[in-house]
Amino acid sequence: MSTRPEIPVGVEIATAWAWRLLVLGAAGYGLYWLLSFFSEVSVPIAIALLGTALTIGAVDFLERRGLPRLLATAIVVLTMLSLFFGLIALVGQQLSTQFYDLKAQVIEGISQIQDWAQNGPLGLSDSQLTRYVDQVQDAIRTFGETAAVDQLAAVGTTLTHFVTGFFIALFASFFFLYEGNRIWAFFVALFPQAAREKVHTSGETAWHSLTSFVRATVLVALTDAIGIAVAAWLLGVPLALAIGVLVFLGAFVPIIGALLSGLVAVLVALVAQGPIVALFMLAAVVAVQQLESHVLQPFLMGRFVAVHPLAIIIAIAAGITVSGIVGALVAVPLVACLNGIVRHLAAEAGAPLQEDGLPEDIPPDADTDATPEPA
Known part of the structure; x- marks a missing residue:
């Protein structure tokens, strides 16, 4: 009579977890593939949710002040559109007046580097260096002319996608603002009756986390943009307003976004004003980043969103790996929502979490691996 071989308990638990994790991973990948396939719709919807x-x-x-919700929604949407297009007009005006001057300064800077390389301590030969420098200068002079002709089809396709996504995000934002409660009620009704209450409360918690994250991020981004743009203006760096807008948009990717966009300001300062001004610009960018890292991020993100900086960095890295810039933009709000849902469900189960992630009935310094002593 054959007997069933005895399988260690640890192996049984590991295999039980393994197949469940495989199923969850397959479901997650399927959802990611679906969202990527419909990215022209899913990305504008995600942006509409953030807006x-x-x-x-x-x-x-405005509704509490007596305005009908439809009118209040129209006023807010039109105001945001006016601010958006007004900002684009200001940046476009600055680019049109200063961009060609900046190109001339770049060409002059390249010529100075060429003279230094030939007559300075390097003593490079004339022929090869001149050929490469002339190619770079020609590319800069013709930038925006030949490139536009050669890539007209690609630019047209991209512009079409952008316009389509813009209107999808606009209309989605309008209806989310106007009757978001009805849309959410319809979504909750798709779940079984027994699960609807938890789905509804978890969604409310996730929405609270998302609104807190977006508002905190806007405050951080605005501070970064004003600080770096004012520093660029005081140092006489061209395109100060455009740099401020770039920093503001980049700061929506927490921690690294404003730093990378601030380095653009340093590069522009180096090209236009030389290394001394570039060093001052770099010092200003670092000072603004220190203010964000040590004051704004801990106070706003830690207090309102309760997401650890390490989790933010990992989420950004994973988002960039999976979906590039869009992934980096969406990753941290998604983590903030999931963090809020986990804490809410833990509280519903009777084990609310502390700030360190442990249940409230376990002190932070407790040895959770210790074996209880027999009575």
Whole structure:
């Protein structure tokens, strides 16, 4: 009579977890593939959710003051559109007036580098260096002319996708602001009756985390943009307003976004004003980053969103790996929402979490691996 071989308990537990994790991973990959396939719709919807989280407070405020919600939504949407296009007009005006001067300064700087390389301590020969420098100068002179002709089809396709996504995000934002509660109620009704209450409360918690994250991020981004743009203006760096807008947009990717966009300001200062001004610009960027890292991020993100900086960095890296810039933009809000849902469900189960992630009935310095002593 054959007997069933005895399998260690640890192996049984590991295999039980393994197949479940495989199923979850397959489901997650399937969802990612679906969202990527419909990216022309899913990305604008995600941007619309972020915009709704930012402006929903203004709509609620106007409604409490007696305006019909439809009118309040229209006022907020039109105001945001006016600010958006006004900012684009200001940046475009600055680019049109200063970009060609900046190109001339770049060409002059290249010529100075060429003279230094030939007559300075390097003593390089004339022929090869001159050929390479002439190629770079020609490329800079013709930038925006031949490139536009050669890539007209690609630019047209990209512009079409952008316009389509813009209108999808615009209309989605309008209806999210106007009747988001009805849309959410329809979504909750798709779940079984027994699960609807937890789905509804988890969604409310996730929405609270998302609105807190977006508002905190806007404050951080605005501080970074003003600080770096004012420093660029005081140092006489060209395109100060455009740099401020770039920093503001880049700061929506926490921790690294404003730093990378701030380095653009350092590069422009190096090209236009030389290494001394570039060093001052770099010092200003570092000072703004220190303010963000040690004051704004701990106070705003830690207090309102409760996401650890290490989790933010890992989420950004994973988002960039999976979906590039869009992934970096969406990763941290997604982590903030998941963090809020986990804490909410833990509290519903009777084991609310502390700031360090442990249940409240376990002190932070407790030895969780210790074996209880027999009575």
